Amino acid sequence: MSDPRTLVGLGVSPGIAIGKPIVVENRPLPVALVQLPRENVDAEVERLHRAAARAATHLAELAGDAARAVGSEYGAIFEAHRLMLEDPSLLDEVERLVRTEAVNAEWALEQVTHHLVAQFDQLGDLYLRERREDLLDVALELQRSLQGRAAPSIEFSGGVGILIADDIPPSQALRLATRAVGGFASETGGLTSHTTIIAKSLGIPAVVGVPGLIREVERAALVIVDGFEGHVLVDPDPALIQVYSLRAEEHRRRQQELLGLAHLPATTSDGQAVRLLANIDLVPEIAAAKAGGAEGIGLFRSEFLFLQASPDLPGEDQQAAAYAELLAAFPAGPVTVRTFDLGGRKLAREVLGNPETNPVLGLRGVRLCRCRPPP
Known part of the structure; x- marks a missing residue:
């Protein structure tokens, strides 16, 4: 192995995971501008709305799956995404651009998305800035529907995998619950993103906001995700693997020890009962x-x-x-x-x-x- 590299991000879900990196890029493929004959514009608008209907159906299915798997609050995330497809600031703007410029729906969607993301980025409120991720998820769902592409699959060849991605949409995070995923790290994301909330609920160590993550990890044989410190260690040497393995084991042991004490009476050292x-x-x-x-x-x-x-x-x-x-x-x-x-x-x-x-x-x-x- 080469010398280990430490990448710094934001630890959003505590724990330590060690495993083979599984790199997934969720960004849509670049789209080309296609100038349409005016007589084809109505058909292009119809194609846009058919794609939106397919995307809405898929999001409704994800909402049901999420509600059954981890709770109604998570199902509400995808139901909200489905409703965002009906927001005039997105779909109506895409249709307007298709009609006024006589362009293909994919290119129009990309332009409208870039414009809306720029508006989100100018907001001073952290929570609202991070809602740009919801917009990007919805736009990506619609873009895939227009292009006839499925979401990238996550394949594990055995052992514990560490998901490495530019962005991890909530739909992908939910699928991690049923896979051999030890942890994940992404280039984007924040403390209030839906994916962060899901990771904490599922107990999956996670680090987000790591600049250049995919470039640094794509050829790595092993990574460590440290959700406590917000670090991703790339190709750690055996000594470092041993150190982090011991830390992970100590964390698991301590958790089990505390769970074993959980149902004992809560009293202070001088015998005063307290309520937990x-x-x-x-x-x-x-x-x-x-x-x-x-x-x-x-x-x-x-x-x-x-x-x-x-x-x-x-x-x-x-x-x-x-x-x-x-x-x-x-x-x-x-x-x-x-x-x-x-x-x-x-x-x-x-x-x-x-x-x-x-x-x-x-x-x-x-x-x-x-x-x-x-x-």
Whole structure:
């Protein structure tokens, strides 16, 4: 092996994984500009809408698969992506460009996507900037449908694989749950991306935001993903492999040791009983909270119900179902739900209408509640 190289990114899901890198590039193939005869424009628009319908069907299937595999919140990610296909800022703009410029749908989609991504990149809010990944996922789904291409497959030849990618869409992250994947690393992504949330829920070590990752790893025989420190080690030597193997084993041993103590009474050294409560963001985290010995929920951050990139706020039934699962899991309580805590810029334009001049003073808090009273 060559001298080991350490790449630095953002550790978003703790743990250590050692294995053979499986490199997958999810970026769409470059598309050529095709100038169409004016009489062919209507047919091209029809082709665009047929492709969008196929993409929407696929996203609906992914929503069902995700809900069954890891929980309704994850299914909502793909349902939100499906609804994004109906957003006028995407599909209508692509159609407008096809009609006005008499160009092929693939090229029009690429141009509209680049324009929208540039708008996201100019936003000051981290959460909203990272929603560009949702837009790119939806655009990639539609581009593949137009080109008649399937998503790249993930093939493992045995042993533990480490997925290495430019970007890991949520659909790909969910498939990792049923494969021999020890960890993953990507060039893009952030703390609030949907793929990060899925990785944490599945307990898969992950590092995101690693510049030049594919270029550095594509010829490597072995990599280590350190989700604690946010490092990806390329072609580590035997001594380094041994060090990280021991760290991984120590982490597993410590986790098992703590789980073995989880259901003992929680008392201080002087005999005072305390109550162990869990803070969670998503309903699927209930299982981990119970396994860790939690007697209730100290804080359920309900804003994650509102941050699924949906073009509307979650309905009363959807919220009630989530809270009912919390209460059923901890019937003796306590269960504390925090009213969603969102800055004005985090409420999507589709929810509040047109962007506000000053969202901090605009439609939020009590004003939003009074504007949208319960039925």
